[in-house]
Amino acid sequence: MILVSVRLRGLLAAVIALLAAPASFASTLGFTVGDGSVVLTDAGRPIGEFVHRDPGILRPYVTHLHAPGGIPVTRHHPPRPGQDPVDHDRMHPGVWMAFGDLSGHDFWRNRATIRHERFTDGPAVSDGVVSLTTESALERADGAPVGRMRLVLSLASRPAGYLLVWDATIIASEQDLVFGDQEEMGMGVRVATPLTETNGGTLTGSTGERTAKATWGRAFDWCDYSGRSGERVVGITLMPDPANFRRSWFHNRAYGLMAANPFGRKSMNQGDVSAVRVPKGESLRLRFGVLLHSAPLGEATDLAAAYRDFLAQPSVRH
Numbered sequence: 461m462i463l464v465s466v467r468l469r470g471l472l473a474a475v476i477a478l479l480a481a482p483a484s485f486a487s488t489l490g491f492t493v494g495d496g497s498v499v500l501t502d503a504g505r506p507i508g509e510f511v512h513r514d515p516g517i518l519r520p521y522v523t524h525l526h527a528p529g530g531i532p533v534t535r536h537h538p539p540r541p542g543q544d545p546v547d548h549d550r551m552h553p554g555v556w557m558a559f560g561d562l563s564g565h566d567f568w569r570n571r572a573t574i575r576h577e578r579f580t581d582g583p584a585v586s587d588g589v590v591s592l593t594t595e596s597a598l599e600r601a602d603g604a605p606v607g608r609m610r611l612v613l614s615l616a617s618r619p620a621g622y623l624l625v626w627d628a629t630i631i632a633s634e635q636d637l638v639f640g641d642q643e644e645m646g647m648g649v650r651v652a653t654p655l656t657e658t659n660g661g662t663l664t665g666s667t668g669e670r671t672a673k674a675t676w677g678r679a680f681d682w683c684d685y686s687g688r689s690g691e692r693v694v695g696i697t698l699m700p701d702p703a704n705f706r707r708s709w710f711h712n713r714a715y716g717l718m719a720a721n722p723f724g725r726k727s728m729n730q731g732d733v734s735a736v737r738v739p740k741g742e743s744l745r746l747r748f749g750v751l752l753h754s755a756p757l758g759e760a761t762d763l764a765a766a767y768r769d770f771l772a773q774p775s776v777r778h
Contacts, residue, residue: 487588487617498583500590500615505530507622510613512576512594516550519567519574520596520611523554525696527754528621531689532652533696535716544653545715552650552717555750557628561640565600568644573599574609590615608633616773620766621753625773629745632738639723639736643711646721647748649698651685656716661687663712666767672712677728679707682767683718694754697763699770701747705736720748747775
C-alpha cells in the first residue's frame with residue numbers, strides 16, 4: 461500500500477508538472493525551392509516568397525506575405541493596376557533591406573546590386589522554424605565589388621502570428637564602407653493596399669502615436685500597419701532589434717510604406733548629418749523582426765507582448 465501510494469503521488473506530480481508546463485506551438489511551416497526563390501509555406505499553402513534572383517530588382521527581398529488565415533499583408537507584386545497604386549514597383553516589392561547611399565552607391569533604387577552568390581545553410585526546417593543563410597556581393601553599377609552581405613532569414617509560428625526575422629551582416633571586405641544620410645535606408649515594408657492609411661488602415665507607433673505624419677522621423681520599438689479584412693483585423697509590424705548599433709527612426713507614409721532607418725539622422729530631422737563608417741575588415745550587423753498578425757474583430761493583437769517575444773527569440777551571432 462505504501463509503494464502504491466508513493467507511485468500515485470509521483471504520477472500526480474508528473475501530471476501537475478505537465479499541465480503547468482508552457483504551451484508549445486505546433487508548427488506546420490515548410491518551404492519549396494523555385495527558380496531564383498524559396499517559397500515559405502504553412503501546411504503546404506504559400507505565405508511568402510524569398511526572392512534572391514530578380515533581373516529587375518537588384519537585391520534580395522520577401523514578397524507575397526500573408527498573415528495567418530491567408531490574408532495578404534504586403535502589396536501585390538507586381539502591383540495590380542486598378543487595385544493597387546503602381547508607384548515604386550521595383551523599389552517596394554514587399555519586405556527588403558537596402559541603402560540609398562552606401563559609399564556613394566544607391567542600392568535602394570537598383571542603381572547598384574546586392575548579388576546573391578550562394579546558400580551557406582539551408583533552406584531547412586529545424587524545431588518548426590524555417591531558416592536559410594545566404595552570401596551576397598555588394599557591387600556598384602559597373603560590377604566592381606564594394607563589400608559583402610551575409611543574411612540569415614528565418615520564419616517561425618509564434619503566439620501572435622508569423623515572425624519573420626531578417627538578420628544581415630554587412631562586411632567591409634574591399635574597403636571602408638560609409639553609410640550615408642538619406643530617408644531611403646534600412647529595412648522597408650510596403651503594406652497591402654487595403655491596410656494603408658489612405659484606405660482606412662491605421663499606422664501606430666509603440667508609444668501610441670497614430671498616423672504616418674505623427675510617427676514619421678520618430679524612433680520607436682516598433683511600428684504597425686493594420687486594417688480590417690472581412691471579420692478580422694490583420695497587420696504587419698516592423699521591429700528593429702535594440703541590439704543594432706543605433707535605434708531606428710521611422711520613414712512612414714500614408715500610402716503604405718514603413719521603413720526603419722538607423723542611418724538618416726539629418727534626413728529624419730534628428731540632428732547633424734550621419735556618416736556611419738565600417739573600417740575595412742570589420743562588419744555591421746542589422747537585425748529586424750517582421751510580425752504578420754491576424755485577429756478577430758474586437759480581439760486586438762498584443763503587439764507589446766509580440767515585441768517582447770521577438771526579443772526573447774534565439775539570435776545566433778555570425
